[in-house]
Amino acid sequence: MTYIALEKLLDKSCDSVYKLVILASKRALEIAEGQPKLVEAGASVKPSTVALQEVAEEKVKCKKIKPKD
Structure with a gap:
């Protein structure tokens, strides 16, 4: 399991945490x-x-x- 610090x-x-959730979920759907x-x-x-690794x-x-x- 990968841990990425919030x-x-x-x-x-x-x-914003909320914007981050939307960004990651949309990118995960694309993947x-x-x-x-990426x-x-x-x-x-x-x-x-x-998706979270890409954001990080x-x-x-x-x-x-x-x-x-």
Whole structure:
């Protein structure tokens, strides 16, 4: 089982746990549907773990959208 510190993920990607969950779940779904992995991971590693590793290695980031005035 891979352990990735929550603090490490929040510092590198999103400013909110909720945004991090959405980002990781959307990326895990993409991986499960066949999108290529952006980090080295074996075939037996779950898509959710791969998605979190990608966030930790800054391969995937939250997109900050400015609100319209």
